[in-house]
Amino acid sequence: MNLLLLRPLGIVLLSLLVAGCSPPEPEKGAYFLVIGDWGRPPKDEVRHAQQREVAGGMAATVRASGAPPVAVISVGDNFYSHSPSDPNDPLFRTGFEEVYADPALQVPFWASLGNHDYQKSVKGILAYAGGGMGSGRLTLPARHWSRTVEVAPGTKAKLVFIDSNPFIKAYAKAHSDAPLQDRKAQLAWLDKELAEPGVAWRIVVGHHPFWSSGPHGNRAAVRAYEAEGRPWKQAVVNGVPEAIVDMQTQVLPLLRKHKVQIYLCGHDHHGEVVRDGGLVQVLSGNASEARKAFAQPNTLYAGQHLGFATLSLGADKAVVRQRDEDGRVVFELEVAR
Numbered sequence: 001m002n003l004l005l006l007r008p009l010g011i012v013l014l015s016l017l018v019a020g021c022s023p024p025e026p027e028k029g030a031y032f033l034v035i036g037d038w039g040r041p042p043k044d045e046v047r048h049a050q051q052r053e054v055a056g057g058m059a060a061t062v063r064a065s066g067a068p069p070v071a072v073i074s075v076g077d078n079f080y081s082h083s084p085s086d087p088n089d090p091l092f093r094t095g096f097e098e099v100y101a102d103p104a105l106q107v108p109f110w111a112s113l114g115n116h117d118y119q120k121s122v123k124g125i126l127a128y129a130g131g132g133m134g135s136g137r138l139t140l141p142a143r144h145w146s147r148t149v150e151v152a153p154g155t156k157a158k159l160v161f162i163d164s165n166p167f168i169k170a171y172a173k174a175h176s177d178a179p180l181q182d183r184k185a186q187l188a189w190l191d192k193e194l195a196e197p198g199v200a201w202r203i204v205v206g207h208h209p210f211w212s213s214g215p216h217g218n219r220a221a222v223r224a225y226e227a228e229g230r231p232w233k234q235a236v237v238n239g240v241p242e243a244i245v246d247m248q249t250q251v252l253p254l255l256r257k258h259k260v261q262i263y264l265c266g267h268d269h270h271g272e273v274v275r276d277g278g279l280v281q282v283l284s285g286n287a288s289e290a291r292k293a294f295a296q297p298n299t300l301y302a303g304q305h306l307g308f309a310t311l312s313l314g315a316d317k318a319v320v321r322q323r324d325e326d327g328r329v330v331f332e333l334e335v336a337r
Helices: 045-065 091-097 123-130 183-194 219-227 242-250 252-257
Strands: 002-005 013-015 030-035 071-074 109-111 145-152 155-161 201-205 262-265 271-276 279-284 299-304 307-313 317-324 329-336
Touching: 030 045, 030 145, 030 279, 045 307, 045 317, 109 155, 155 183, 183 201, 183 252, 242 252, 262 307, 271 307, 271 317, 271 329, 279 307, 279 317, 299 317, 299 329
Parallel strands: 030 071, 071 109, 155 201, 201 262, 262 279
Antiparallel strands: 002 299, 013 329, 030 307, 145 155, 271 279, 271 299, 307 317, 317 329
């Protein structure tokens, strides 16, 4: 496991390097597992095996917690190399149902859409996850949607799942019908959803990050891959990956307007936690593959390892944890309401 840990002054956090075979630390109260960039076919032997390894750590965490999570949250790229256009495609079984078959994981999987879900046709996953097919766990009732849940007596959390793909300019001539979606309408919808009164926790889920230490957000990671003879094509604006600029200019202002506390995302294949003002971004894109990541100034934690994240919500605080493939905690951050 390759870990990069930062401890900025004035921030209350706990960073843990874990070794040995200790069991996963349990979650308490209302909690969620967070995964991204998974859904590998069996023919992709290495990454499919890694996905199964992470699924085992997820199940171990649930068993250690003694109670199931409210849901598993998927931040997108649910299937590779693209989501099937046919809802009866066997990849829904081999890349999802069979991988997460452990009894501890028989809970809802609340999903958002990633770029790989759009690459050929998004219709298959919308039909499968929107129509309760298979086990009925994979949940995606629309391209963008929301849920409000009570996480403690009298304490509500609003989870808003956005479709970040239409905001990425580089997808204008590809990625199925993503560029045809009405961005202004989705932003108006997001504005209204986040304005719901009586909500203690506002959490937004999307695929693309606002900041990333990986190659989709940090040119240093791209250069590291290029030095190995692995070119990485990417649109850049003033030295910054264009997709980062797209998200920061179009979506981030609404999260700041409504004082959203947590943004969950993926796209890059590592684990990361960033704090920018009152917003904490949790990147969890390492459920089947780990890539290079080089921490940036507002990064609290960046880990080049397989794994997933957990999020517990209470009346007064949230706890974000990055976990390795066995479910062991490698980073923890408390977020005050």
